Amino acid sequence: MSKANRWLDSTRQNGMALGLANTYSMIQRLNLDFSSTKIIHVAGSNGKGSACSLMAASLTMSGISNLLFTSPHVSRIEERFRVDCKPISNELFQSMLEKIYKSATGEVGQESIQLTFFETTFLIAILCAIESKVEFIIIETGLGGRLDATRCIPAHACLLTSISCEHTDILGETLEQIASEKAAIARPNKPIVIRDMENESFKKAVIQQCENAGNESIGEIKSPATPHFVIIPDNYSIKDEAEILVQELFKILEIPCTNISQAKNRLRWPARMQIIETESNILLLDAAHNPSGLLRVIPELKENIERLTPLIDGKKNWTLIYGTSPQQNLTEMLDYVSRLCSPNPPNKICLTRPLGGRYPGVDTSILAQYKWPIDDVKEFENAEMVFEYLSKFEASDNGLIVSLGSLYLQGNILNYLGLDSDEELSILPKQS
Template sequence: MTYQEAIDYLYAATPVFQQVGSTAYKPGLETTHTLDTHYGHPHRSYRTIHVGGTNGKGSTSHTIASVLQAAGYRVGLFTSPHLLDFRERIRVNGQMVSENFVCRFVEDAQPLIHEQSPSFFELTTLMAFEYFRQSQVDFAVIEVGLGGRLDCTNIISPILSVITSISKDHTQLLGDTLEAIAGEKAGIIKPSTPIIIGREECSEVREVFVKKAQEEQAPITFAEEAVHIQAQTPDFPGQHFTLDGGEAPYYFGLGGLVQRDNFRTIYAAIQELRHQGINISEEALRDGLRNVISRTGLRGRWEVLSQHPLIICDTAHNEDGIRYIVEQLLSLQRPLHIIFGMVNDKDIRGVLQRLPSNAHYYFTAASVPRALAPQDLQALAQDYELQGATYLNVHEALGAALKSANHATDVFFVGGSNFLISDLLATYSDTENIN
């Protein structure tokens, strides 16, 4: 079996959320426990850190992994979805899982797949756990796939749990109130295991977390209370954060405004790991923050693909995430060209109402079945006075924008969907292709 044959088999034999949406979601842990028993509970071979939340969990997971790597540890990282290559989901010290391992795992798992009918995410979770065991990692940072309580990553017994933020997303599966969503996310809080809460959002959400932590006798830390940021200063491509107390500013390699919340969460998490006796020097913390992109391969977070013209992309795809993006785009005080596409099971109106009406729009769609047709997106956008033409794909849309605008003054933003960014980066993975 070749690597491509293995990937094709995975997509054909197991339901894939990114392709078909909520019909691929399998709530409950029964199948995962069966798979875990079959493989001999690989996640018990190393210490784990569990990261959930609505927004920010990818940036947070990658950065915690980067800091641990800088401290000299061998670190596994499991995240989703991928942007360009399935192997991005499973990394050890920043290196993607080998094609050979994927082929061998899929070949060996075929009888199990036919017997248990796992989802794509259930199977790839066990693939990651087993790869980390064979790679003899010291730690594995495990990002929740969807929700928390019933997510298949929730079979682990971590040394630390992290919940980054709570906002409305996947409401058809997790609930349509912040309290309901928080209840699902709080499912990763484990007995006597420290929990870090990033942004609590409101008192009702806070109460959900406090109650669950008390039930589990889990020490709880709210990052907004524990980490006080005095100043946030842009410094391309990242930014500096100055904490109360007079320390030298920390340089964070991620540049989006939303990273303020993530920085607090990450800093609080590292402090807790230190409290547990894990050796993370100040130098390692600063190194890991600075070099998160090069160490872990993280992409699509306020990523500047080109300076001249200024082309930016971001994977933010819900109302809360877009709110930060719009604030940052408007702060540039330059003419805006927004290449935009969404999938059909998101709160599309909630996102559209956040977008600026004075921008030029280029409505398009990603190459996945869940993508909303550009014409449908255009029609909905008109209700919010967002005007623009439709294009078959992101490349046509960006090409049209570049032809119609002033490269010296205008800003080009691509966003609305992870999958739209995947399509973009598949062509523009080398920034030389843009200039």
């Protein structure tokens, strides 16, 4: 492992540090120039990854070069940086990491700047975009908006997806406070498309941020942003919501993409309602990571379970794998998982811990205390052990295998199955 890679690993110890000073100092030090590219910045509680990936897919299908920055990664770090929908090469990643490492640690004769892991990956994304000479950069916010590292760069337009009560210890205890934090991505004199929650206090908080757009600490001059509220029907899926929001944003920016619906149908967002066919079973992976996100996808999950589960002796067998990162309200999350299991419960429930996340996964002994709808509930240390256990049964007994919870758990499964090549991790698969 190189010195730069060891340093990158060490930045994980810096935890999460909300604030713009260090990232902005690095942008100044690296003398980054954004004049030749257009930037779209996206925030929200649920659906921001879907909106970002749909934009990237639509631009790519239209022959418009782009870099997509998202987090966390499912399988390997290069996924955080996709040029024209494919993860960047390890060579490009290493080259950009080396530049950040030398600049941040003072190897080029300057004072060192302490960066977090996320701040470092964000800076790598910007260097990759400039190196690749892309026309568009699509940036997904890490956490919140006002103090997220991604706020340090200019943007031609912003997008705010659905908002829910999450990270209340950091972003505020009310929906209005959280909405205000996220709406602070609004840039002076630029449009921001907003998923309208039809809640007057929410709208007031967002409008107030738009009227006071601009952060003087990073050289911006305060001036109002232009909000565009878009009403999304309650029964729309996250993908449908993304399509409507992206259409509105592209129309405002006059981006000549007429293929958004086609892009939505082609889009394969790893670990998000991903269907995988193996020699023995069909797997359905989804990484809805909080209660509101899981609630949104339950109808689609139920529809897929009904459609993909084989009928054997009058019964539809399916297996549930579940593992999660720490939750603000674990009981609420598990209640929604249980709701998914009604009225057709799985015949097996396998509880495990996701590996590789920022925080250790919730211990299976805690998950096992929940009143699950069936008796056959077993605990496993990791995803590999789950599949070793399932291999002892007939494929028909396992039925459809549904894995829910942490994005890292779905990444563990993709790695175990060997589905981690550039092509497998592309969000725009080749057409057959």
